[in-house]
Amino acid sequence: MIPELGHFALIVALFIALMLGVLPILGAARNNPVFMGIARPLVYAQFLLLATAFACLTYVFLVNDFSVLYVSQHSNSQLPHIYRVAAVWGGHEGSLLLWAFILSGWTLAVALYSKHLPEEMVARVLGVMGLVAVGFLLFMLFTSNPFDRLIPAAADGRDLNPLLQDPGLVIHPPMLYMGYVGFSVAFAFAISALLGGQLDATWARWSRPWTTVAWVFLTVGIALGSWWAYYELGWGGWWYWDPVENASFMPWLLGTALIHSLAVTEKRGAFTSWTVLLAIAAFSLSLLGTFLVRSGVLTSVHAFATDPKRGIFILGFLVTVIGSSLLLFAWRAPKIGLGGKFDILSRESLLLSNNVLFSVAAASVFIGTLYPLFMDALGFGKLSVGPPYFNAVFVPLMVPMILLMGLGPLARWKKFDAPDLAKRVRWAFASAVVIALLLPFVLGKWTPLIALGLLLAFWIIASLFIGLRQRLAGRGGFMRRVRGQTLSYYGMQLAHFGVAVFIIGVTMVKGYETERDVRMEIGDTVKAGGYEFRLEGVSETTGPNYVAARGHFLISKDGKPTTELFPEKRQYNASGMPMTEAAIDTGLIRDLYVSMGEQIPGEVEAWAVRVYHKPFVDWIWAGCLFMALGGLLAIGDRRYRLKSKKTIQVNDGSPTAAGITAAGGK
Amino acid sequence: MKPRQKKFMYILAAVALLGMAVGLVLYALKDNVSLYFTPTQVHNGEAPQGRSFRIGGLVQEGSVTRATDGLTAHFEITDTHRSIPVVYQGILPDLFKEGKGVVAHGKVEADGVMHADEVLAKHDENYMPPEAADAMKKAQEANAAEATSKPAAAPTAK
Numbered sequence: 021m022i023p024e025l026g027h028f029a030l031i032v033a034l035f036i037a038l039m040l041g042v043l044p045i046l047g048a049a050r051n052n053p054v055f056m057g058i059a060r061p062l063v064y065a066q067f068l069l070l071a072t073a074f075a076c077l078t079y080v081f082l083v084n085d086f087s088v089l090y091v092s093q094h095s096n097s098q099l100p101h102i103y104r105v106a107a108v109w110g111g112h113e114g115s116l117l118l119w120a121f122i123l124s125g126w127t128l129a130v131a132l133y134s135k136h137l138p139e140e141m142v143a144r145v146l147g148v149m150g151l152v153a154v155g156f157l158l159f160m161l162f163t164s165n166p167f168d169r170l171i172p173a174a175a176d177g178r179d180l181n182p183l184l185q186d187p188g189l190v191i192h193p194p195m196l197y198m199g200y201v202g203f204s205v206a207f208a209f210a211i212s213a214l215l216g217g218q219l220d221a222t223w224a225r226w227s228r229p230w231t232t233v234a235w236v237f238l239t240v241g242i243a244l245g246s247w248w249a250y251y252e253l254g255w256g257g258w259w260y261w262d263p264v265e266n267a268s269f270m271p272w273l274l275g276t277a278l279i280h281s282l283a284v285t286e287k288r289g290a291f292t293s294w295t296v297l298l299a300i301a302a303f304s305l306s307l308l309g310t311f312l313v314r315s316g317v318l319t320s321v322h323a324f325a326t327d328p329k330r331g332i333f334i335l336g337f338l339v340t341v342i343g344s345s346l347l348l349f350a351w352r353a354p355k356i357g358l359g360g361k362f363d364i365l366s367r368e369s370l371l372l373s374n375n376v377l378f379s380v381a382a383a384s385v386f387i388g389t390l391y392p393l394f395m396d397a398l399g400f401g402k403l404s405v406g407p408p409y410f411n412a413v414f415v416p417l418m419v420p421m422i423l424l425m426g427l428g429p430l431a432r433w434k435k436f437d438a439p440d441l442a443k444r445v446r447w448a449f450a451s452a453v454v455i456a457l458l459l460p461f462v463l464g465k466w467t468p469l470i471a472l473g474l475l476l477a478f479w480i481i482a483s484l485f486i487g488l489r490q491r492l493a494g495r496g497g498f499m500r501r502v503r504g505q506t507l508s509y510y511g512m513q514l515a516h517f518g519v520a521v522f523i524i525g526v527t528m529v530k531g532y533e534t535e536r537d538v539r540m541e542i543g544d545t546v547k548a549g550g551y552e553f554r555l556e557g558v559s560e561t562t563g564p565n566y567v568a569a570r571g572h573f574l575i576s577k578d579g580k581p582t583t584e585l586f587p588e589k590r591q592y593n594a595s596g597m598p599m600t601e602a603a604i605d606t607g608l609i610r611d612l613y614v615s616m617g618e619q620i621p622g623e624v625e626a627w628a629v630r631v632y633h634k635p636f637v638d639w640i641w642a643g644c645l646f647m648a649l650g651g652l653l654a655i656g657d658r659r660y661r662l663k664s665k666k667t668i669q670v671n672d673g674s675p676t677a678a679g680i681t682a683a684g685g686k
Numbered sequence: 687m688k689p690r691q692k693k694f695m696y697i698l699a700a701v702a703l704l705g706m707a708v709g710l711v712l713y714a715l716k717d718n719v720s721l722y723f724t725p726t727q728v729h730n731g732e733a734p735q736g737r738s739f740r741i742g743g744l745v746q747e748g749s750v751t752r753a754t755d756g757l758t759a760h761f762e763i764t765d766t767h768r769s770i771p772v773v774y775q776g777i778l779p780d781l782f783k784e785g786k787g788v789v790a791h792g793k794v795e796a797d798g799v800m801h802a803d804e805v806l807a808k809h810d811e812n813y814m815p816p817e818a819a820d821a822m823k824k825a826q827e828a829n830a831a832e833a834t835s836k837p838a839a840a841p842t843a844k
Contacts, residue, residue, distance in 0.1 A: 254780070364695060376700070380707045387711055391719075402722035402820065404740060406791075409718035413710055537776045539756035598780045617777035620756035628757055628777045 023088050026076030027167040030117075033069035033124075034157040036062055040150030044143035045215070056143035063124075063131040063146055066153065070124040074117060077166055078108050087173030090114060090166045096179035096594040098565035106190040107180040112330075113166035115193060119310070120156045122194070122201045123149065130205060130230070137226060144212030145205075152204050155337045163330045179594035182566070188248035196241030196268055200306040202234025203271060206278065207303035210296045211345060214352040219292045224285035227299070229660045231282060235275045236651035242268050243644035254600035254615040256535065256632045258640055261410040266389040267309035270382050274302040277378035279651075280371050288433060290368055293353045294375070300349065304342045305382070310334060312389070363435035370428045377421045384413040415469075422476040422523070425516060426483035430490075448482035463532060473527025480520035484513055508657040515650025522643025528636035537617075541626045549633025551612060552576050558627065566590045568601070571616050571627065575605065582612070589616045602630075610635045720791060724821035726828055729768040733794060741770060741800065742789040743821045750784055763790060763800075765825035770794070774802040781807035 040062040047055025077090075081104045086092040094111045095104055109118040127149045134142045160166070183189075209227035213219045245268070250258045259265065278298040285295045362368035388405045396402050426448070431441060456475035460466040491509070492501045534548040540555045547553075556572040568590040575582045585603035592599065602615035610633060617628030722740045723733045733739055746762035746769050753760070759778060762769040772790050782788060782805060792802035 364692060376703060380703070384707065384711050388715075391715065403719050404722065405715065405719055409714045412714035412718060416710055417707070537757060600780055620752065622756070626756055630777055 022076050022079055023085070023167040023169065026073040026080075027165065029069045029073040029076065030157060030161060030165075030167075033066055033073065033120075034154065034161060036066045036069060037150050037153040037157055040066060041147055041154050042150075043147075044150075045147035048140040048143040048147070048212075048216070051140075053139070056139050059143045059146040060131045062150070063127050066150070067124040067128040070117075070121045074108075074121045077114060077117060078105060081105065081108055084177070085173075086175070086177050087170055088166075089168045089170040092170050092174040092177045094177065094180050096177040096565065098593060099177075099180055099185070100564050102187075102190065103180055103185045106184065109193045110180050110184050110189075113160070113164040115197075116156065116160050116164055117166050118194065119197055119201060120153060120160060122197050123153050123156065123204060126201055126205055127153070130208075140216060141212060141226070144215050145208045148208035148211045149204055152208075152341075155341070159330075159333050159337065163333050176594065179565070179592060182590065182592045182595065182597050182599040183252060185565075186248065186252050188244055188252065192241060192244040192248055195237055195244055199234050199236075199238025199241050199275075200268070200271065200309060202230070202237055203275060203299075203303045203306050205230040205234060206275075206299045207345075210299035211348065214296060214348050217352060219296060221286050221289045224282050224292075224295065225660070228279075228282045228286055229655045231275065231278055231299075232651045232655050235272070235279055236648045236655075238268065238272050238275060239644055239648045239651070242272060243641050243648075246644075247641050250637070251602055251604055254602050254630070256602070256613050256615070256630070256634065258529075258637065261388070261407045263389050264309075264313050266385050266410075267305075267312045270385050270389075271302050271305040271309060273378050273382040273385065274298055274305055277375045277382075278302050280378075281375050284368055284371050288362070288368060290362065291372070291375075293349075296349060296353065298375070298379075300342070300345045301379075301382075304338070304345075305386075307334075307338050307341060362433070365431075365438050366435050367428060367431040367433045370424055370431055373424055374421065374428065377417055377424075381414065381417045381421075384417065385410065388413070419472070419476065422480065422519070425519070426479050429487050429512065429516070430483060445483060445486060448486050449479060452478035452482050460531075465532065467531060470527055470531040473523055473531070477520045477523040477527065480516055480523070484517060484520075487513065506657055506659075508654040508659075511650045511652070511654030511657070513650070514653055515647045518643045518646025518648075518650060520643070521639050521646055525636050525639030525641075525643055529634050529640070532635045533637075534633040536631045538629055538631065539620055539626055540629045541624050546629070546631050548631045549610065549635070550577060551582065551633060553612075553614060553631050555627070555629070558625065561588070563590070565594065566592045566599075569616070569619070571603075571614070571629070573603070573614050575612055585612065585614045587614045587616045589618070606638060608638070611637045724824050725763055725765045725770045726768045726821075726825055728770050728794060728800075735796070736793060738791060738793050738803070740789055740791045741772075741821075742787070743769075743825075745782065745784050745786060745788050747784045763788060765821035767825035767828045770800055771798070772800045772802050772805075774805050776805075778805055779807040783807070 040059065043055045043062075044059035046052070047058070080088050080091050081095055082101065084091070084095065084097050084104075086095075090111060090113050091107075094107045094114070099107065107114070109115045127146060130145055130149065131142070134145070137145075206227055209223065209230065213223045213227075242265075245265070246258045249260065250256060278295065281291045281295045281298055284291045388409050391405055392403050427441065427445065430444065452475055455478045456471045459474055460470045463470075491505055492498060494501070532549075536546060536548050538544075538546050540546065542555055542557055545552050545554045552575065554574045554576070556574050558569050558571050561568050561570045568588040570586055570588050573585040573587070575585060583605045585605060587603035588601040590599040590601055591597075598618075600615050600617070602613060604614075605612040613630070613632035613634055615630045617630065620626045620628055720739050721734075722742065725741055725743050727733060728741055733741075741763055743763040743765040746764045749760075749762040749769075749771075751760045752758065757777070758773065758775045760771065760773050761784075762771050764770075772792070774790070774792075786807065789806045790800060790802040791804040791806075792800050794800045
């Protein structure tokens with residue numbers, strides 16, 4: 021009965037979404053207040069219905085109702101409760117339901133926090149989000165209904181994929197989806213601005229906090245996924261340029277570009293058309309991500325079983341969304357002015373190059389990800405594009421980006437004086453160069469890439485100091501100046517600092533990690549990164565739904581014991597799948613990582629073992645966290661909480677520009 | 687600078703950047719694309735020598751042996767029509783199993799053995815890598831062709 025209730029809720033939600041997608045937009049076009057006013061109640065209803073559907077699916081998972089096909093495929097009576105909840109989005113159908121549910125949540129948030137926006141704008145934004153929901157609900161009901169019954173019911177379920185039975189996987193997909201789907205808000209704002217023909221600084225200011233929230237979620241989601249891959253897959257890598265990783269990374273790259281171009285649009289009224297295009301592209305790539313992950317067209321660790329019907333549906337949906345929004349863009353964009361004037365040497369043009377570089381980076385990832393697909397479709401045979409391609413393209417693109425990133429916050433809007441700026445940053449740059457050249461010698465190994473990485477990281481940090489000094493030093497009380505800066509300024513600096521932390525992590529782990537695959541007998545010792553790993557013994561242990569061989573490693577440095585690690589080699593009862601559970605000792609400046617391979621047949625008990633010493637690896641995720649926190653700070657800025665309908669004035673009098681001018685003028 | 691000159695500068699910069707980006711992508715693609723072949727194709731000598739590529743198929747039942755160092759594994763990848771011996775030093779993935787789908791990346795040396803630097807098995811036990819699935823499909827066709835052509839060809843062939 022409960023599954024049918026969920027199914028019914030989905031069907032009703034589809035009709036509500038249809039009404040939401042049509043009536044308010046019509047109302048806004050004809051200036052009909054009744055049709056516009058109906059948007060919010062429809063959003064509430066849609067959210068309640070999808071919450072009901074989601075609750076129903078969670079319930080059938082919790083009570084082990086194996087007469088539901090999806091439950092029988094992704095759960096098991098031995099599965100711990102927390103993973104039964106996570107199993108709701110452990111497969112294709114459920115993750116789509118999660119997607120639709122999150123979309124309705126975002127729509128609800130827009131409906132609730134848009135009281136200060138003009139009625140037509142709200143109607144259009146909610147309407148566009150309703151249309152997106154129509155697409156997803158149709159997809160779910162026609163090709164992938166999570167409530168389909170299995171008759172006769174299975175005696176027990178096939179179990180959740182052991183890799184997904186992990187706390188990281190409980191929160192990774194919802195976070196990622198919050199980000200993916202969150203870009204639908206930026207998209208809806210862009211589309212409704214196109215429909216209404218009012219692309220101005222006001223629109224950018226409304227759309228900006230939403231975009232930033234989505235970006236924060238996406239950043240956290242990607243970082244969680246990377247962290248999960250690091251400790252769960254057992255090979256110690258944190259990024260593999262897997263198509264599905266790329267699928268989440270492309271919207272992130274464009275989303276980052278979008279955040280920066282929205283800043284220009286809001287502050288200076290420039291780049292409007294470009295910003296709209298970015299918003300459309302970022303959301304389209306989110307949809308493309310779904311297509312790549314869910315259709316199974318690409319070889320990927322994430323791919324679920326292929327169903328061509330699904331792929332064609334998503335492709336059709338994708339073509340409809342991209343095609344119609346680009347048509348709308350082509351039709352309406354010429355009516356929009358290009359905005360403020362600026363010099364070649366100006367903060368605008370620095371941000372423009374940021375945008376170009378991010379877009380080119382996204383395009384290069386796009387090409388690398390889809391190239392095999394095109395070649396296969398054209399009959400040129402199957403091939404794959406691996407990490408070397410992405411590294412070869414990405415590093416040269418990111419170097420100028422980071423160098424410019426140090427300059428951007430220091431440069432003036434409209435026009436800056438190049439010699440003056442050079443004079444201001446020369447010591448920062450020089451000290452970064454010196455540190456980058458010398459530090460690797462101290463650390464024991466000098467390579468050009470290590471030096472380059474450190475140069476970029478310290479350049480960011482040094483330029484950040486210059487920026488802060490200019491803002492905070494000078495006449496007046498220091499504390500008053502500290503309080504005088506906007507939260508969004510601190511947010512930006514924190515996010516940029518996160519990039520520096522991230523780069524340090526990547527550089528150190530790439531440059532100085534030790535990875536050893538060895539055969540170990542009980543009592544054997546292996547050295548990695550100055551630490552000694554000794555295998556004390558291997559014992560049998562049982563978990564709630566698995567049995568495992570559990571290794572006992574004693575780690576010591578210079579004869580002094582550091583820690584003990586207990587990696588496991590698990591065998592899951594229901595699926596029979598083996599799984600490596602790595603053991604990690606996390607530290608501020610290094611991780612010690614042990615994972616067990618298989619037992620090696622022979623007379624004495626011996627195991628294949630991976631032993632890693634990974635310096636600064638956690639800085640990678642810490643950097644992402646700082647970026648996300650920076651985003652959060654920026655959203656907290658006071659100007660987004662103003663409940664006025666006043667349009668802001670686009671001139672040099674905006675707070676940040678004034679601060680820069682004052683600081684830069686000395 | 688006059689507005690027209692400025693515009694020209696922007697266009698020039700954009701074209702230069704675009705050109706560089708395209709060049710970079712093409713250059714990187716040229717060297718870093720790994721082609722994929724089925725065991726039958728490798729057997730027929732269609733795969734390039736001295737260059738890395740991927741083969742996909744099933745791990746031949748009973749073919750997995752280990753050297754005394756415990757870390758070097760020998761096995762065969764088959765598409766049920768032909769099979770290619772593979773040697774790999776390192777820890778095999780969890781889901782590497784005889785009779786299951788696998789993809790190996792490496793070079794085939796003159797001795798006809800693939801020296802793999804990467805062996806992939808997939809997250810889900812019942813999920814077949816597309817490369818492996820494709821190899822099986824082609825091999826079935828090849829097997830079928832052989833089965834039908836043999837009786838007819840046998841009298842005339844030898």
